[in-house]
Amino acid sequence: MKEPSFFDRVYDVAKLIPYGKVTSYGAIAKAIGAAKSARMVGYAMNNAGNIEDVPAHRVLNRNGVLTGKHHFNGTNLMQQLLEEEGHIIIDNQVQNFSDVFWDPMKEI
DNA sequence: GCCGTGACTCGAA
DNA sequence: TTTCGAGCCACGG
Numbered sequence: 339m340k341e342p343s344f345f346d347r348v349y350d351v352a353k354l355i356p357y358g359k360v361t362s363y364g365a366i367a368k369a370i371g372a373a374k375s376a377r378m379v380g381y382a383m384n385n386a387g388n389i390e391d392v393p394a395h396r397v398l399n400r401n402g403v404l405t406g407k408h409h410f411n412g413t414n415l416m417q418q419l420l421e422e423e424g425h426i427i428i429d430n431q432v433q434n435f436s437d438v439f440w441d442p443m444k445e446i
Numbered sequence: 447g448c449c450g451t452g453a454c455t456c457g458a459a
Numbered sequence: 460t461t462t463c464g465a466g467c468c469a470c471g472g
Contacts, residue, residue: 344469364454367454373455373467374466375454375468375469377466377467380453381453382453384453394453400455404453405453406453449471449472450470451469452468452470456465456466
């Protein structure tokens with residue numbers, strides 16, 4: 339039995355994101371012990387589109403901007419999903435971001 | 447087996 | 460204040 343892969347750890351943390359909350363790639367990266375590998379988190383999220391348990395739409399960059407919305411089915415799906423959870427998106431950016439931000443480090 | 451790319455982040459000028 | 464450069468690791472060609 340080996341340790342979970344980098345991607346697997348990212349998915350594991352992403353699955354822990356509660357409804358109505360969002361987090362950042364860097365926060366997840368840091369939670370899995372790879373704060374400097376935030377890019378890999380985003381890369382992993384690309385594959386996460388194949389996994390329903392991974393709410394990639396709740397993962398934004400540290401500015402709360404929907405950097406990866408283009409990777410979703412269409413264009414405004416990611417924004418729409420977030421709005422469905424009660425978030426407000428303006429100019430591809432989540433308003434009140436600090437208030438809805440969820441720190442995975444608190445769960446890990 | 448090497449090179450380029452990418453849903454990021456931080457520090458410095 | 461904004462902009463630029465460097466670091467990081469994994470995957471595809």
